[in-house]
Structure formats: C-alpha cells, structure tokens
Amino acid sequence: MPNNAVMNGSSVENFCAAVEAVLDDGFREMAAEAERQGVFPREVLARLGAAGVFTDKWAGGYRFQLAKLVGLYTALGAECSGGVGVGVSLHDSALAILHRFASSDHLRSLCADATAGTAVLCIGASEQTGGSDLQAVRTTAVRDGSGYVLTGAKAFVSLSSVADFALVLAQCVENGSDHRPGNLGLFALPLTSASVGEPYDKLGANSLDTAPIEFDTWLPAEALLGRPGIGLAAITWGLTHERLSIAAQVSGACDRVLGLTVARMMRREQFGKPLFGHQALRLRVADLHAKVAMLRLALQGMAASEQIDVRTAAGLKVTAARLGQEVVGECLHIFGGAGYLTAETPLARWWQDMQLSRIGSGTDEVLWEVVAAGMKPDFNEYDALFGEPEPRKE
Template sequence: MSVDNGVQTYAELLDAAFDEKVTAWTEQAEQTQRFPRPLLEHLGTAGVFARKWERRKQTDLHDHFALGRHLGSLGSAAIGVGVSLHDSAIAILRRFGRNDFLTDLAERAIATDAVLCIAASEEQGGSDLQNSETRIFPENGGYRVVGAKKFVSLSPIADYVFVVCRGVGDDLETGGNVALAAVPIEQVEVGEPYQKLGAGPLDTAPITIDARIPEEALIARPGTGLAVISWGLAHERLSVPAQIVAACDVMLGVTVARMMDRSQFGKKLIDHQALRLRIADLQSRVDVLRYALDGVAAEGKINLRTAAALKASAANLGEEVAAECLHIFGGIGYLETHTPIGRWWRDMKLARVGGGTDEVLWELVAAAMKPDNERYQALFTVTGNPTH
C-alpha cells in the first residue's frame, strides 16, 4: 500500500486523516451506539497504520502516542479504544506473525481490508488469561478451537478474532500453557452487543467458538501465548494514557471555559479560589503525564511494566478529572441533552477496567520492585542487630 500522501510527518498525516468525516462518524456512533467500520477503513486508506508501521516489527512510540492523542481528542472512548484494539492486534502480527498467512493478514489489517479483534476475557476468568477455559487441539493437520468469550470488543464488525486459548492436555485447575489463534469470524457465533454503562459504540459482545483453522493460523503455540498476548496488551495499555491526556485536555478546556462564563454569588466561577486551584492541580498532573509519555517515547522501549504503570496511573487521573469537571458543571452536567460531560465521565470508568484492571496492573509493577537491602542495613542496624 502506498503511504505517499504528500504529507511530510506522521503528525501532519494524522491531522489530515482526522478530518470532518471522522468527526461526523464519531458523532453518529454516539447516537446509534454502533462502531463505524467506515471510520476505521478511512484511517487505513489515509495511511494512518501504514505510515505508523512501515516495515517495522515494533512501532515508534512517538507515533503511537500521537495516534492515541488524536483518538482521545475525539471525545469518544469507544472510538479511541476500538481503533487502538485493532492496532494492538497488528502489533502482535508484526512481531510474531512468521508465516505467509499471518504476514498477509497483517498487511490486510494495516490497509483495513481486514478488521481484527482480540478475545481474551471469559465469564469466570476475567483478566486471568492463564486459566482460560477455551481449548485448542490438533485436528486433521490443523487445529480446532472450542470455547466461549464474554467481552469481545469489535467482534460484530471484525473479520478475524485472536482467541486466547489453552492446550487440550492441560489441567483446567493448573493454568498456563496459553496459545493464541487467529479465527475467522465466520466460524464464530457473535452474540448481541451489550448495553453498557459507557463507551456505548464500542461494539462489545459475547462469542461462542467452535472453529477449525489451518496450522498457519496459529499465532502462538501452547506455552508461548501469554507472552504474545501480553505484547499486544502492552500496546493497548500504552495507547490509553495518550488518549486520556487528550481527553483530559478536552474536558479541562471546556470546564475552564464554563468557569469563565458562569457566575455564582456575584462572580465568575473561575474567580472562586477553591475551584480555580482544584482545576490548576488537575491540569498540572495531566501535564506531568504528558511529559512522562514524552520520556517513554524518547527511550523507545516497550516495557510491559512501564505500560502497566502508565495505564493504571492515567486511568485514575482521568477518572478524577472527569468527576471534577462534571461536578463543576453542576446540575447542567447531568442533562444528557445539554452537555457530553456525563457521557465522558461514564466513558472514563472503562479505562480502569478494560485492558487489565488497576489491581492486575499494579501487581505487574509490584513484581518488578527491588529492595535496597544494603541501604536498609546501613540505616537501621545498630551494633549488628536490626531495630524493630
């Protein structure tokens, strides 16, 4: 696919791609509560994914965060998450797709001729991917995949679903031996999309799987799947903070404008010190998050624990910003027909759940923490005996 759009930088390409059509599709999606596949195809035609990936196995994080910020500025968590999920599946194929079938599927996804989604969570397991009850076993020179998934976003519009599963010889109580398979949507029964608290247009539905796939559709054999799906999840978790930074900028900007327009007790809301300083604190923390992303991008490494820390921290900050902005809007913020603030507040809750809950992510961070035993001993040992 040609990516020569007469645009010199990726940032300029994104500015051109996120045009009035994307805005219109986003607004329509919030009304219909359905994800607009034409929006995703438009981004593919504009070269958004082709320029981002080029021939690389790993994306440039400056580009990754730039795309995330453009998605966050749309004011729709559903659109942002949906596009980033498709891109995360591309990340898996680019690094681990080593045969012609998977290489071709990656190119089709980059061109958005094929839309990808990821099926991980199950009703009993949630984020516990090592205990997936969906099974994969050899059959007639290929594989059979059997099981069910509870929350599969984009499944109603996808062409392929990447199914997290486990080898048939494993004890269901033991866990581990995870695999990942690319299953065509034609071999999957997609249920009715859920009516959700927020992010309505992010078509999320249950699926039932009884599929037969060729050998080359196995992305990760049993025992390697957890590392592979974790790579994809890291891309999603790194996109979320960039989306939240942009979404917070939108919410804070609108709220400051409201504070400069609305008067209470004889003066503008912005002139009430308590409100003004509360917003200043939030803006400062959003700016710090923005600078943190710049630092991670400059380092250029995709680290699973860094991704977890950024996503969890950003999600909590985003939820706080959304709640405070809704509070400052007062009663009018609760009117769905007057402002989108209430919807933004509901949407932001998804950030603390989707792609790994806070607790799952903090466990990843905790696992990397190291004690400074030498300093501890020097500070707290007296005549050879530790103090308590």
C-alpha cells in the same frame, strides 16, 4: 526526537498531520452516529488505513514507534469519543501482535489487510470464569491432523460485531489428553466460523459494541501465531500496546475537558463574578491541570527515549486512568446541573466513557501486581540505616 523517527516511515510531524486530516468533520459525524447506533464504525479504520496511518506507524517493524503511538492516541482522545478511540486501539493492538508473531503467509496476509484497514481485528482473551486471569482460560485448541480444533467461548470481545478475525487465546492440547496448563496459543479465528452474541448494554463507550463469542471449529496450523506455549507472551505484547494507547487517549481527553472547563469558568458568573474568580474552584482546576501536564510530559519523555516495558506500561495506564476519572468527574461537577444533564453538555457521557479506562486491558489491581513484581529491595542501604546493632562485648 530521535533521528530514526524519520527512517521508520514519515517524520512524527507528518504522521500527526495525516492523523489530524482523518479526524475531520466527517469523522466526528461517524463517531456521533456510532454513539447513537451502538455499533463501531468500520469506516474509521478504513479511513485511517487508506491515509497510510497504520502503514506509517508500523513502518519500522514490530517495535512500537512510541512517538507515533502517542500522537495517534492523544489526537483520538481529544475527540472525546471513548468508544471509537478504544476501538481503534484494540484493532491496532491486534496489529501489534500480528506484526511481531505472524509466522505464516496466511497471517502475514491478514496483517497486511488489517494494516491497510480493509480487515478488522479484535481480541478474544477474557472468559466468564477467568476475567483477567488469562492462564485460567478454558478454551482449548486440540491438535487434529494438520490443524487444531478450537473450542470455547469468550465473554467480552469488543468489535466482535464488526470484525473479520478475532485473535483467540486457548490452551493447546498436542497429544490427545495431554493437557498442560499454561501451554497457551493464540489463533486467528475468522468470525464467520464463530457465533457472535448480542452486544451488552454498557455504562458508557456506546460506540464500542462488545459481545460474547462461541466457537467449535477446525483451523489450519497456519492460523496459530508463533508456536504453542507463547500465547501469553503474544497477548501481553498486545496488551502493552493497548495500555500505552489508553494512557495517551486519557491525556488527550483531559486536555480537552480542562480547556472547556476553564472557558466555562471564565464565562459563567456566580455571586457577582466569574467562576474563575472563586479561589477554591480556580485552584482545584490548577491542581488538575498540573497533573495532566505531568502525564503529558511522561508520555513525551517515554516517546523520546523509545524505551518501554510491560511494567512501565502497566503503571502508566493505571495512573492515567485514575487521573482521567478525577479530571472528568471534577469538571462535570464544576459545570453543575448542565454537566449532569446529557441534553445540555457531553460531560456526563465523557465521564461514563472514562470509566472503561480502569477496566479495559487489565484492572488496577492486576496491573499493580505487574508493577509490584518488578520492585527491587535495597537490602544494603536498609541494613546500613536500620540493621540490628552488633551485640556489645562484655
């Protein structure tokens, strides 16, 4: 582990020990109750904040402490409470934005409160008509005296039912009707100034309540992160954090599900021998085990290098999400009827929760476009191997 891992707060080992202390039986009871009630438990963020987890994680400044990010979200993923894990990562991704782009005393104070777990953050980016096309947002922030009038609606805002502030992406209009597409800003909107709709019924992640919000309110200029025009960069920074968090959660969840499946295969007998004794099943799980090991090693290698970029995060998230679907789906299949019955095992709920990983923070297709934009051709090698031969001289 790099030497500066200790300089940026506690050591990674001590940080992970603090995380594990929070993820105790009390946490599991809160997560189970949140699943039943369909409301994210704010107390989870309060406990993480009180234990110094967020303070420690961000002790090195706005740059991601990748080893601590991986440690926190792998541990949350292993709890297999997808809604709670994603809720924590959404709050933390908003924190990533504030730690880098907070440009006023108001925003720095909000960042401190959210780091302590006493304020809850969410992100309002996607709109009903825009989806993943963030530059097409219709929400506007029209300059009005010493602030902005923020007007619009966001369709899918997870944590909005329990959060104190939403970081809202809007088109900035500085001079009346002077509306330049792409001039995006990101604003800290107190949700007391917004109307939060009824939470949606979802396929899974029941403990992550998601609802639409609407607003038409005046905000002081100090609510703007940075300046007009950098909203897309700010939201991309937060999404990069979120995508890495999801990849780590998938890794932790897959490890746990595979361990339970192997135990099931060794205990459950069919046709006179344990399921593990059937080569077809044993080798299928071995294939999954190897793939999950590669994901875990990729995360560890990334953490050790302390290097990350938008394209690497995008590719890692898509690869992990697809693998997570495969792993949980195959393990559910191996559990047979008991896997399908929600009263028998949690496999069906875990499978439902895993579907969110391929949609949240960017769909596969959007993220593959991010990766494709960075691919570089090797024209020299191509021409050397496949170039047109020079015409023969008569």
